Amino acid sequence: MNIILVSGKLARARTITLTLPQLLSGAAVSLIGLLVLAFALQYLTLRYAPGLNRPLLNTLIQNAHHEENEKTQSYLRENLNALASKLGQMQAQLLRLDTLGERLAKTAGFKPQEFMFDQPPGRGGAESSIPTHDLSLGDLNRQVELLGRQMADRTDKLGILDSLMIVDSARKKLLPSILPVEGGWYSSNYGWRIDPFNGVRAFHEGMDFMAETGTQARAAAGGVVAYADAHAQYGNMIEIDHGNGLITRYAHLSKRLVKVGDVVLSAGIIGQVGSSGRATGPHLHFEVRQNGAPLNPMRFLRLPS
Numbered sequence: 621m622n623i624i625l626v627s628g629k630l631a632r633a634r635t636i637t638l639t640l641p642q643l644l645s646g647a648a649v650s651l652i653g654l655l656v657l658a659f660a661l662q663y664l665t666l667r668y669a670p671g672l673n674r675p676l677l678n679t680l681i682q683n684a685h686h687e688e689n690e691k692t693q694s695y696l697r698e699n700l701n702a703l704a705s706k707l708g709q710m711q712a713q714l715l716r717l718d719t720l721g722e723r724l725a726k727t728a729g730f731k732p733q734e735f736m737f738d739q740p741p742g743r744g745g746a747e748s749s750i751p752t753h754d755l756s757l758g759d760l761n762r763q764v765e766l767l768g769r770q771m772a773d774r775t776d777k778l779g780i781l782d783s784l785m786i787v788d789s790a791r792k793k794l795l796p797s798i799l800p801v802e803g804g805w806y807s808s809n810y811g812w813r814i815d816p817f818n819g820v821r822a823f824h825e826g827m828d829f830m831a832e833t834g835t836q837a838r839a840a841a842g843g844v845v846a847y848a849d850a851h852a853q854y855g856n857m858i859e860i861d862h863g864n865g866l867i868t869r870y871a872h873l874s875k876r877l878v879k880v881g882d883v884v885l886s887a888g889i890i891g892q893v894g895s896s897g898r899a900t901g902p903h904l905h906f907e908v909r910q911n912g913a914p915l916n917p918m919r920f921l922r923l924p925s
Contacts, residue, residue, distance in 0.1 A: 703761065710768055713772065717771065724781065796921070797840065797922050798839070798886055798887045798922070799840070802836070803831075806828060806830070809827060810826060810917060825907055826907035826908075826914070833874050834875075837858075837870050837893055839888045840921070841868065842884060842885045845880050846860065847859035848880050855871060855872045855896025856871075857871045860890070865910055866908070869907035870890065870891060871905035874892045874893060874894020874902075908920055
């Protein structure tokens with residue numbers, strides 16, 4: 621760039637040549653000067669404005685402070701609302717975890733009172749020797765999010781465990797563990813014995829429970845009645861299907877109180893003891909069979925000690 625200076629005091633015109641680097645340097649210096657001047661004016665305004673009696677200036681400063689406070693308050697409100705929402709979700713998850721814990725404790729045979737689900741866990745300890753520091757809002761948000769993910773994970777895992785325990789408990793309830801005659805005593809065990817009719821050695825496929833005629837016969841486990849009719853050898857006989865090929869047989873009854881297709885519960889009354897069929901006297905003949913093969917009832921029954 622060429623700058624030509626013309627003056628009456630000069631004998632001839634003078635020319636000044638400016639290169640591109642010189643122009644850029646000059647522009648940069650001018651810009652820096654303007655920025656320094658603006659910062660200086662702002663500092664002086666904020667520093668000495670309260671002492672000046674300038675209503676318009678004071679109003680502008682107050683408006684600026686008010687807008688800044690509004691932005692800060694809005695940011696805090698948004699974060700507090702988000703934290704409150706997460707806290708509500710965590711409270712609901714905690715309630716679900718308490719319910720799951722109580723149910724799992726009952727299923728496992730524990731008393732829920734032993735775990736004190738309605739009370740916060742006891743914690744304590746000496747003050748830390750390491751210097752402490754306050755949590756920032758960002759730190760608190762991250763901790764709440766981490767805790768929420770951990771609670772969701774624990775809820776899923778406890779839910780799976782609860783389902784497995786319920787299925788296991790249901791299976792156990794279908795095992796013939798209840799004595800078929802309450803208070804009766806067994807006169808003949810499962811296995812080889814001397815046949816009471818012909819005196820030969822024969823295999824006894826069940827257990828005989830001595831009881832008076834008319835004594836209630838109970839289902840050893842829940843199931844569906846698969847057979848309820850008279851039998852040449854067993855007399856009045858009932859069979860209950862417990863699933864997976866497992867059945868229980870009740871023979872020599874004086875009366876049948878259920879019919880085929882009935883659903884019976886564990887310990888439900890199904891008939892009365894008698895001496896029908898091939899029997900020497902009133903008793904209940906009880907068998908457990910898996911896919912047609914006899915099993916020792918002693919493996920299942922909870923006999924009184």
